[in-house]
Amino acid sequence: MTVSFPYRYQYTKIMPECSRVSLEHCMRYERRTLLKGSTLAGASVLGLPATVASRRAAADAENRVAGTVSYFGEPVEDAVVSLEGVDETTDEDGRYKVATDADEARLAVEAPGYAEWSREIDFADDEAVTVNASLGRAWGDETGELRVYATEPEGGSGIPCRITAYGDEVYQADAPEGGIPDSGSWDRGLRVSEGWWEVRITDAAGYDDGYDEVYVEAGETELAWAKLEEGDATIPATGRVFGRVVDEQTQPVENATVRIAGEQVPVDDDGTFDVDREHGQHAVEAEAPGYRPLRGGVLVRFGRETELIVPLESE
Known part of the structure; x- marks a missing residue:
C-alpha cells in the first residue's frame, strides 16, 4: 500500500x-x-x-560459561550477558565469559535493538561450557527519525537514486536529489521504529548500489550515508x-x-x-x-x- x-x-x-x-x-x-x-x-x-560447543574440566570450583554473541554471523559488541546475577559485556568480537557456583543457571543476553535471548544450563561438577548466542532483531514502540543520503565516497552532491529502508517494516522512495529529506520535504526524514535499520540504494545511474546500517534511538535523528562508487554492481x-x-x-x-x-x-x-x-x-x-x-x-x-x-x- x-x-x-x-x-x-x-x-x-x-x-x-x-x-x-x-x-x-x-x-x-x-x-x-x-x-x-x-x-x-x-x-x-x-x-x-543453542549448541553447547565444547566442555572441559575447570581448575577451580566455579561453573563457567564462555562464548560469542552474534547477529547473522556478525559479532554484537557491548551486549549484556547475565548468569545468576553476574553481568558481563561482550567485547568487539562478541565474546564473553561469566561464572557461577550454581548447579543450574539461566544464561540471558540483552542488547539494544535485539530480542532478549536466554537458555537454561545444567552444570556437571566444576564444568566449563561454551554457548554461542545468535540474536534476532527487535524494534521498540517509540519512534525516531531516519535520514538517508547517497553521495560519492568523499561526499558532495546527492546522487539521484531509489532508497529502500528495512526494519520492522520496509519503506521505499525515489530520491531525485539523492536523499531523504530533500529541498521539498520540509526538512524531515522517515519516522521509523526505534531499532536497527538497513538502507539499500539502487538505480543510481553510473554507480554501484549502496548500503548502510544504523541504529535509530527513540526521539533521536540518525543519518544513513551510502557512499557510492562508480560502476554497475547490484545488491x-x-x-x-x-x-x-x-x-x-x-x-x-x-x-x-x-x-x-x-x-x-x-x-x-x-x-x-x-x-x-x-x-x-x-x-x-x-x-x-x-x-x-x-x-x-x-x-x-x-x-x-x-x-x-x-x-x-x-x-
Missing part, C-alpha cells in the same frame, strides 16, 4: 507477511554482489536449543536460503517437503534445497513420511545467503 507523507514524493510501505519465530542462523555474503566477503562458518538449526532485493533436511544422526531425509513463507520449495533426494526469498523473517514448515512435522522460522537478508539445517525426529 502507498502511505502519503507531507513530501513531494511517496513512500511505499511493504508489510512483511511472516511469523516472528526465532531461529539460530549463520550468514555468508552473496559472492556476486556488493555485499561480498569471506564465508562465515556455522549452520542454522531449526527448532533446536538484489532477495536473499538465498540453502540447506538440507536431516534426521537425528544428521543423515539426509528422503521425500521431505519444505515450505518457506507458505510456498513449497524443491527438495532433492539428498535432502538439499536452494531458493530465493524476499528480505525478512519467514515461517518454515517441514515434514517427511515417518517423521514428526517441524515448524520454525528463518531470517532472510537481501544480498546474503542463509544456511538452514532442518532436523526431523522419527515418529
